[in-house]
Amino acid sequence: xxxxxxxxxxxxxxxxxxxxxxxxxxxxxxxxxxxxxxxxxxxxxxxxxxxxxxxxxxxxxxxxxxxxxxxxxxxxxxxxxxxxxxxxxxxxxxxxxxxxxxxxxxxxxxxxxxxxxxxxxxxxxxxxxxxxxxxxxxxxxxxxxxxxxxxxxxxxxxxxxxxxxxxxxxxxxxxxxxxxxxxxxxxxxxxxxxxxxxxxxxxxxxxxxxxxxxxxxxxxxxxxxxxxxxxxxxxxxxxxxxxxxxxxxxxxxxxxxxxxxxxxxxxxxxxxxxxxxxxxxxxxxxxxxxxxxxxxxxxxxxxxxxxxxxxxxxxxxxxxxxxxxxxxxxxxxxxxxxxxxxxxxxxxxxxxxxxxxxxxxxxxxxxxx
Amino acid sequence: xxxxxxxxxxxxxxxxxxxxxxxxxxxxxxxxxxxxxxxxxxxxxxxxxxxxxxxxxxxxxxxxxxxxxxxxxxxxxxxxxxxxxxxxxxxxxxxxxxxxxxxxxxxxxxxxxxxxxxxxxxxxxxxxxxxxxxxxxxxxxxxxxxxxxxxxxxxxxxxxxxxxxxxxxxxxxxxxxxxxxxxxxxxxxxxxxxxxxxxxxxxxxxxxxxxxxxxxxxxxxxxxxxxxxxxxxxxxxxxxxxxxxxxxxxxxxxxxxxxxxxxxxxxxxxxxxxxxxxxxxxxxxxxxxxxxxxxxxxxxxxxxxxxxxxxxxxxxxxxxxxxxxxxxxxxxxxxxxxxxxxxxxxxxxxxxxxxxxxxxxxxxxxxxx
Numbered sequence: 025x026x027x028x029x030x031x032x033x034x035x036x037x038x039x040x041x042x043x044x045x046x047x048x049x050x051x052x053x054x055x056x057x058x059x060x061x062x063x064x065x066x067x068x069x070x071x072x073x074x075x076x077x078x079x080x081x082x083x084x085x086x087x088x089x090x091x092x093x094x095x096x097x098x099x100x101x102x103x104x105x106x107x108x109x110x111x112x113x114x115x116x117x118x119x120x121x122x123x124x125x126x127x128x129x130x131x132x133x134x135x136x137x138x139x140x141x142x143x144x145x146x147x148x149x150x151x152x153x154x155x156x157x158x159x160x161x162x163x164x165x166x167x168x169x170x171x172x173x174x175x176x177x178x179x180x181x182x183x184x185x186x187x188x189x190x191x192x193x194x195x196x197x198x199x200x201x202x203x204x205x206x207x208x209x210x211x212x213x214x215x216x217x218x219x220x221x222x223x224x225x226x227x228x229x230x231x232x233x234x235x236x237x238x239x240x241x242x243x244x245x246x247x248x249x250x251x252x253x254x255x256x257x258x259x260x261x262x263x264x265x266x267x268x269x270x271x272x273x274x275x276x277x278x279x280x281x282x283x284x285x286x287x288x289x290x291x292x293x294x295x296x297x298x299x300x301x302x303x304x305x306x307x308x309x310x311x312x313x314x315x316x317x318x319x320x321x322x323x324x325x326x327x328x329x330x331x332x333x334x335x336x337x338x339x340x341x342x343x344x345x346x347x348x349x350x351x352x353x354x355x356x357x358x359x360x361x362x363x364x365x366x367x368x369x370x371x372x373x374x375x376x377x378x379x380x381x382x383x384x385x386x387x388x389x390x391x392x393x
Numbered sequence: 394x395x396x397x398x399x400x401x402x403x404x405x406x407x408x409x410x411x412x413x414x415x416x417x418x419x420x421x422x423x424x425x426x427x428x429x430x431x432x433x434x435x436x437x438x439x440x441x442x443x444x445x446x447x448x449x450x451x452x453x454x455x456x457x458x459x460x461x462x463x464x465x466x467x468x469x470x471x472x473x474x475x476x477x478x479x480x481x482x483x484x485x486x487x488x489x490x491x492x493x494x495x496x497x498x499x500x501x502x503x504x505x506x507x508x509x510x511x512x513x514x515x516x517x518x519x520x521x522x523x524x525x526x527x528x529x530x531x532x533x534x535x536x537x538x539x540x541x542x543x544x545x546x547x548x549x550x551x552x553x554x555x556x557x558x559x560x561x562x563x564x565x566x567x568x569x570x571x572x573x574x575x576x577x578x579x580x581x582x583x584x585x586x587x588x589x590x591x592x593x594x595x596x597x598x599x600x601x602x603x604x605x606x607x608x609x610x611x612x613x614x615x616x617x618x619x620x621x622x623x624x625x626x627x628x629x630x631x632x633x634x635x636x637x638x639x640x641x642x643x644x645x646x647x648x649x650x651x652x653x654x655x656x657x658x659x660x661x662x663x664x665x666x667x668x669x670x671x672x673x674x675x676x677x678x679x680x681x682x683x684x685x686x687x688x689x690x691x692x693x694x695x696x697x698x699x700x701x702x703x704x705x706x707x708x709x710x711x712x713x714x715x716x717x718x719x720x721x722x723x724x725x726x727x728x729x730x731x732x733x734x735x736x737x738x739x740x741x742x743x744x745x746x747x748x749x750x751x752x753x754x755x756x757x758x759x760x761x762x
Contacts, residue, residue, distance in 0.1 A: 054683070060536070060563070061534060061537065061561075061563070062535070062561055063534045063535050063561075063737065063741055064738050064739075064741070064742055067742045067743075067744055068535055070537065070542070073535055073536075073537035076537070077536060101567055101568055102537075103567075104567045104568075104601070108625075109565040109566075109601055109602070112563065112565070112601075112628055112652065113563065117562070119652050119654030120650060120654045120659075121684055165430060166430035166446065166447075167429070167446060168430065168439065168441060168446030168447075169439055169442060173439070192430075192431055193431075193481065193485065193486070194429070194430070194431055194471065194481065196473045196475065196478040196481070197478075198471060199470055200446075200470065232478055233632055234604055234630070234633055234635075234636045235603055235604035235605065235633065237475075237632075256481065256485070259478075260477055260630050260632065261628065261629050263602055263630070264603055264604065264630055266603075267603045267605075281486075281489060282481055282485035282488070283481065283485050283655065284488065285655050285656050286652065286655050309489055314423070314427075314490070316490060370433075372432055372433070373436045375436055
């Protein structure tokens with residue numbers, strides 16, 4: 025007989041469902057079934073499956089306005105303790121239904137430890153950057169430039185004393201700027217500028233492709249003295265993301281939200297789940313920008329990323345998207361100083377004065393932090 | 394100087410945007426920028442980037458009711474000719490915005506050939522199954538059962554002469570039914586039953602985990618005489634999906650829509666894009682079931698999957714989700730016979746009579762086809 029294990033407690037997933045009072049109990053039951061055995065229960069005569077595997081409706085709360093929060097207990101053993109399958113069990117088929125959003129999940133402590141969270145987190149990132157308060161970052165753009173042009177630009181930015189320069193998430197392994205040529209060139213320019221500025225600026229290249237390609241890219245990073253990178257978990261697959269986090273405990277990983285437009289609350293997906301899978305920092309569209317997240321959702325996301333979680337290090341929230349320098353004080357007031365700011369396009373608009381503009385930005389963040 | 398290539402034609406992506414007449418031109422331009430260089434154009438002084446890389450608004454069509462179809466030309470070179478990056482360029486950041494859906498894209502013929510589409514497609518699958526018309530399939534459930542119980546169930550179903558038995562997408566590599574024990578057991582039971590029934594039933598195990606795990610699972614399949622499988626591209630990552638399709642040209646791949654609840658029209662994502670990446674068959678929630686797809690969207694999906702596409706084999710549409718035997722004639726009338734039906738839970742409810750019920754189902758499909 026195989027081990028058909030049980031954990032003391034369940035994953036508690038919370039779904040926000042649009043329904044009427046008459047239908048919500050049946051709808052909640054249907055979600056519990058959809059996210060576990062996905063078949064009528066009548067023909068199931070196996071006690072283990074019925075008691076331990078089938079999802080369990082633990083609570084239904086009326087949120088008003090025809091919305092209900094349905095809390096469903098999912099069996100940890102169904103996840104196979106693997107990131108992709110965890111996401112599958114949380115929301116795979118239900119993601120296709122239009123009346124429901126996944127807004128949160130709580131994980132048993134032993135399950136969370138299996139995934140493990142960030143290698144470094146907020147404190148580790150600060151230590152690497154020799155920084156104390158809020159952190160500053162920007163994105164290297166535009167794609168289409170050859171390595172030498174991007175390296176020159178990155179050097180000019182790094183000279184301004186910024187903490188982090190990440191590749192734009194659209195920069196991948198294109199013919200006009202192959203990863204293996206771009207990363208050493210940019211890394212060298214950033215290192216040279218950092219030695220001059222005194223700020224140990226981290227360059228984070230964007231990983232992309234399948235797991236083989238990602239591993240080759242990490243080898244390029246190691247050879248170039250780069251130990252921090254950007255990953256898009258919803259594009260490369262959360263399993264690939266979690267794998268490279270585990271394989272490279274000395275590396276810092278920043279998560280990017282590209283393709284995260286699924287009906288999952290951004291606070292949960294980008295704040296809690298990406299943290300669980302190992303994001304040291306997580307980029308998200310700030311409220312008031314061009315992406316329509318509410319202030320409440322952003323606050324909740326930052327809280328999920330940073331709050332006390334036994335055995336899981338805090339992850340740095342990185343509000344981004346249409347930010348400019350004059351917004352810095354307000355952002356720091358909103359998020360506090362356990363944060364990294366991301367100013368992109370508006371910095372690049374400074375042209376010849378990009379080093380000075382970066383210095384002004386980095387100083388503003390440091391002063392406030 | 395590096396090669397900064399150009400293809401004669403662009404990827405023509407079509408976005409459906411909620412807007413007013415006054416704002417739509419600016420909004421269309423913003424999407425073209427977001428999905429290419431993602432920065433203001435003013436600071437860009439590189440002619441290649443401006444002419445070849447920046448997205449181009451090619452058309453704006455008023456669809457009425459405050460909806461517009463915006464056609465944007467994206468440069469193929471930005472995709473790096475890699476599946477994940479193609480998705481990133483089509484819709485990465487824009488997936489986070491709530492006023493826009495990706496409804497279609499047309500690909501230059503040379504780009505489509507790089508991806509290549511299905512290894513076998515409709516005709517190959519029919520040849521393997523020695524079938525002529527419509528095909529029948531079901532899902533092996535529930536997860537939680539040990540390998541021997543699933544094998545027994547699969548054998549009883551196969552004895553009824555069904556064409557395809559796939560793992561439920563929730564069946565992964567869990568302790569209660571490890572892939573390496575389950576697949577040989579189920580494969581043997583299905584092969585034995587197939588020899589008896591005369592129908593060469595295909596068993597399709599569900600691939601999951603990272604690329605290493607998927608490759609190990611494919612080795613298990615090969616050792617068990619299994620050459621067909623189920624993959625969830627949005628969970629394992631489209632790059633992983635496309636990689637295993639290319640690495641295993643003798644295998645048949647069926648795509649599952651789990652986690653496909655992004656703001657991309659299902660017809661495009663499940664019908665056209667999964668086909669481009671190599672799905673021989675694509676499962677989708679049929680209209681009238683529990684997932685809310687419209688008949689029009691299902692018809693369009695089936696059309697995208699099967700229509701003439703130079704160099705790309707047709708993919709079999711597989712309507713599923715809450716189907717029962719009495720719906721078979723209506724489904725065949727709707728989709729025609731270039732289709733595979735998927736009846737799941739309602740078949741499993743037959744209990745002891747599952748072989749007879751499967752035979753009735755398979756015969757009904759064969760008769761109609």
